[in-house]
Amino acid sequence: MTKEIITTNETKPARKKYVLKKRETTRSNYKVNYETDLNQAQLEAVISKEGPILVIAGAGSGKTKTLTYRVARLIEDGIKPENILLLTFTKKAASEMLSRATIVLDDRCEKVAGGTFHSFANIILRRYSKLLKLKNNFTILDKTDCEDIINHITGQIYPKKEKRFPKKSTILEIYSKSVNKETPTKTIIEDEFPQFTHCEEKIIEIHKAYVGYKRENSVLDYDDLLLYVKLLLENNEGLRKTLSNQYQYIMVDEYQDTNTLQADVIKLLASEHNNIMAVGDDAQSIYSFRGANFRNILDFPKLFENTKIIKLEQNYRSTQNILKLTNTIISKAKEKYAKTLFSEIKSPVVPALICAKDTQMEADFICQRILELLDEDISLSDICVLARNARMSYSLEIELSKRAIPYQKFGGPKFMETAHIKDIVAHLRVIINPDDIISLTRILLLLKGIGASTVNSVIPIIKGQLNPNIKLLPSKKADSIIPMLKTLDKLSHLTTSKKPSDIVEEIIAYYRPILKDKYDDFAKREKDLDHFQYLAGQYSNLEDFISDMALEPPDSSVEGMYKRNSDDEALTISTIHSAKGLEWDSVFIIGAVDGRFPSAYSFNSEEEMDEELRLMYVAATRAKNNLYITYPVDMYDYSMNMVLSKPSRFLNGIDDEILEMWDITEE
DNA sequence: AATATAGAATTTTTT
DNA sequence: ATTCTATATT
Ligand SMILES: Nc1ncnc2c1ncn2[C@@H]1O[C@H](COP(=O)(O)OP(=O)(O)OP(=O)(O)O)[C@@H](O)[C@H]1O
Numbered sequence: 001m002t003k004e005i006i007t008t009n010e011t012k013p014a015r016k017k018y019v020l021k022k023r024e025t026t027r028s029n030y031k032v033n034y035e036t037d038l039n040q041a042q043l044e045a046v047i048s049k050e051g052p053i054l055v056i057a058g059a060g061s062g063k064t065k066t067l068t069y070r071v072a073r074l075i076e077d078g079i080k081p082e083n084i085l086l087l088t089f090t091k092k093a094a095s096e097m098l099s100r101a102t103i104v105l106d107d108r109c110e111k112v113a114g115g116t117f118h119s120f121a122n123i124i125l126r127r128y129s130k131l132l133k134l135k136n137n138f139t140i141l142d143k144t145d146c147e148d149i150i151n152h153i154t155g156q157i158y159p160k161k162e163k164r165f166p167k168k169s170t171i172l173e174i175y176s177k178s179v180n181k182e183t184p185t186k187t188i189i190e191d192e193f194p195q196f197t198h199c200e201e202k203i204i205e206i207h208k209a210y211v212g213y214k215r216e217n218s219v220l221d222y223d224d225l226l227l228y229v230k231l232l233l234e235n236n237e238g239l240r241k242t243l244s245n246q247y248q249y250i251m252v253d254e255y256q257d258t259n260t261l262q263a264d265v266i267k268l269l270a271s272e273h274n275n276i277m278a279v280g281d282d283a284q285s286i287y288s289f290r291g292a293n294f295r296n297i298l299d300f301p302k303l304f305e306n307t308k309i310i311k312l313e314q315n316y317r318s319t320q321n322i323l324k325l326t327n328t329i330i331s332k333a334k335e336k337y338a339k340t341l342f343s344e345i346k347s348p349v350v351p352a353l354i355c356a357k358d359t360q361m362e363a364d365f366i367c368q369r370i371l372e373l374l375d376e377d378i379s380l381s382d383i384c385v386l387a388r389n390a391r392m393s394y395s396l397e398i399e400l401s402k403r404a405i406p407y408q409k410f411g412g413p414k415f416m417e418t419a420h421i422k423d424i425v426a427h428l429r430v431i432i433n434p435d436d437i438i439s440l441t442r443i444l445l446l447l448k449g450i451g452a453s454t455v456n457s458v459i460p461i462i463k464g465q466l467n468p469n470i471k472l473l474p475s476k477k478a479d480s481i482i483p484m485l486k487t488l489d490k491l492s493h494l495t496t497s498k499k500p501s502d503i504v505e506e507i508i509a510y511y512r513p514i515l516k517d518k519y520d521d522f523a524k525r526e527k528d529l530d531h532f533q534y535l536a537g538q539y540s541n542l543e544d545f546i547s548d549m550a551l552e553p554p555d556s557s558v559e560g561m562y563k564r565n566s567d568d569e570a571l572t573i574s575t576i577h578s579a580k581g582l583e584w585d586s587v588f589i590i591g592a593v594d595g596r597f598p599s600a601y602s603f604n605s606e607e608e609m610d611e612e613l614r615l616m617y618v619a620a621t622r623a624k625n626n627l628y629i630t631y632p633v634d635m636y637d638y639s640m641n642m643v644l645s646k647p648s649r650f651l652n653g654i655d656d657e658i659l660e661m662w663d664i665t666e667e
Numbered sequence: 668a669a670t671a672t673a674g675a676a677t678t679t680t681t682t
Numbered sequence: 683a684t685t686c687t688a689t690a691t692t
Pocket of ligand 1: 037038039042058059060061062063064065066281284315316317580581582583621
């Protein structure tokens with residue numbers, strides 16, 4: 001099914017132009033040469049100042065570039081940077097774009113407001129928390145924190161476990177979708193999690209308790225940040241006007257990955273002027289698990305009347321050969337919207353599909369090919385390895401280390417969410433706030449001889465005071481609890497006099513025996529603790545440290561992070577999701593085996609299969625010159641009970657001229 | 668009855 | 683690698 005986008009204000013076909021020469025006196029006062037740096041359609045988007053504008057275009061067509069130049073243009077036109085709001089999807093994208101704008105124009109661009117939706121929401125909420133009856137020092141919860149709360153609540157309401165009850169991460173997924181799609185929990189369960197309809201009521205009841213807990217304790221999860229901003233703007237006419245007038249020009253990148261909640265926030269922020277520019281590509285929508293829907297971008301003209309739609313059709317990133325392949329891939333989507341995309345970059349190199357007999361061979365191939373690319377004068381930082389999920393690159397990482405090829409990894413499990421770091425953070429949180437029963441629970445459960453029921457009886461005694469009447473503690477358990485209380489109580493009096501890193505050091509000293517007892521691989525985890533202490537060293541206030549880590553954690557994942565000096569050249573390894581919007585000279589897509597990519601998870605739903613396809617499209621369109629797709633044939637899949645041996649179905653039946661097949665033979 | 672532990676099952680993607 | 687479950691231990 002192929003549809004056309006409803007166009008309210010079609011871009012005019014290029015007509016023949018008669019050029020009037022510039023005369024000295026009318027020479028443009030602009031510092032940036034917009035006319036030569038941009039093509040016609042891009043220029044039109046950049047100089048359109050007022051009203052809603054939607055730039056919808058394929059990968060590499062310069063959407064982000066257009067946004068960057070528009071920021072510069074607005075500033076050159078005399079708009080104050082503080083009146084421009086630039087919302088992006090990731091922190092990386094935000095800083096990248098502002099630094100690009102700074103290069104294009106000057107450092108006025110750095111004063112532009114914005115960042116990610118969540119960080120922007122955080123700033124607004126801290127400023128106006130009173131209006132929501134929130135403490136302004138509210139805590140932001142990460143995934144693990146939320147799971148701990150769910151655990152706590154479920155334990156309270158339903159001490160007996162139920163059969164086929166969703167696990168905590170699934171429960172949270174349901175709640176998150178419900179908030180982000182602005183749909184009742186009940187509907188989400190019935191539509192997307194029908195296997196849990198039998199315990200629907202319980203899930204809803206736990207949700208109520210969860211919301212109640214968050215309110216009572218002034219803690220917010222990621223979704224609350226957005227939700228509360230929306231409520232704030234909806235219920236405070238005056239504030240809505242103030243903020244809307246402050247942010248005169250609003251720009252949103254990667255609009256295809258916004259959800260209805262975010263769309264509402266944007267609508268409210270733009271309510272006074274409708275000066276809003278959204279930029280995106282429905283074919284690159286890959287965040288539906290967060291409630292994003294690619295139809296949102298197509299509905300933008302409905303949300304904002306008289307939207308001017310601008311399409312960009314020339315790709316400046318990739319060679320024609322790569323584009324031939326990516327156009328072929330995306331044409332396989334079940335539901336899509338017609339778009340033209342062409343390139344003028346010629347190159348004899350054709351993308352390749354490489355079969356490896358196992359993951360080791362896949363890793364060997366990539367390493368060897370990387371070394372050859374380096375010989376061709378391509379730098380390591382111009383090469384990237386992309387994978388469907390973070391685990392996929394394990395063998396490769398080992399091989400890279402063996403060959404001393406430096407790499408940095410993005411995406412996958414977060415440093416801050418590993419169990420041992422969470423343990424340390426829980427101690428710190430209790431020091432700061434002895435009422436934090438979730439962290440207290442976590443700490444108590446680490447102790448010998450203490451389980452769920454002791455925790456329940458002990459919490460009322462030590463909640464809020466780290467120096468309780470010892471006689472109240474159950475006598476048999478007191479011995480293991482008291483040392484912990486003493487340590488934390490002592491430190492709680494030193495939060496102002498001691499540096500955060502010193503406090504962290506003492507906690508680590510206390511925790512180390514527990515770590516050694518709990519994990520076989522404690523040596524590796526111990527290094528993480530040291531790194532955590534190093535991070536603490538960059539703060540002078542413990543509370544700031546903890547709250548910063550929640551919203552803006554160090555952005556590379558567990559490994560690679562402290563192995564590397566930031567100025568060294570390094571290969572990038574990334575999940576496809578984290579690579580969005582970026583580009584490299586040479587790209588390897590690994591693990592492109594059917595059952596992993598697309599994931600077996602998506603086999604029974606056409607919509608999910610389409611999203612996997614878009615993911616492949618996003619991955620392949622990151623490449624400028626060289627694209628290699630590899631698949632090992634030794635992966636075993638538990639759910640399907642078979643060895644996965646076929647290449648991704650998205651690459652099936654593609655002509656050899658568009659995608660070369662390579663076989664590897666060993667010397 | 669509460670806790671510890673061994674074995675089985677399950678695992679995407681991110682703010 | 684982590685989380686859940688069933689069984690052993692105290
Ligand atoms: N008019 C132009 N002339 C020359 N190069 C351009 C032009 N427009 C964009 N480019 C280059 O094309 C590349 C892709 O641009 P950009 O990242 O802005 O595309 P995009 O549409 O945001 O891509 P994606 O959809 O993948 O995020 C960049 O290297 C950019 O510098």
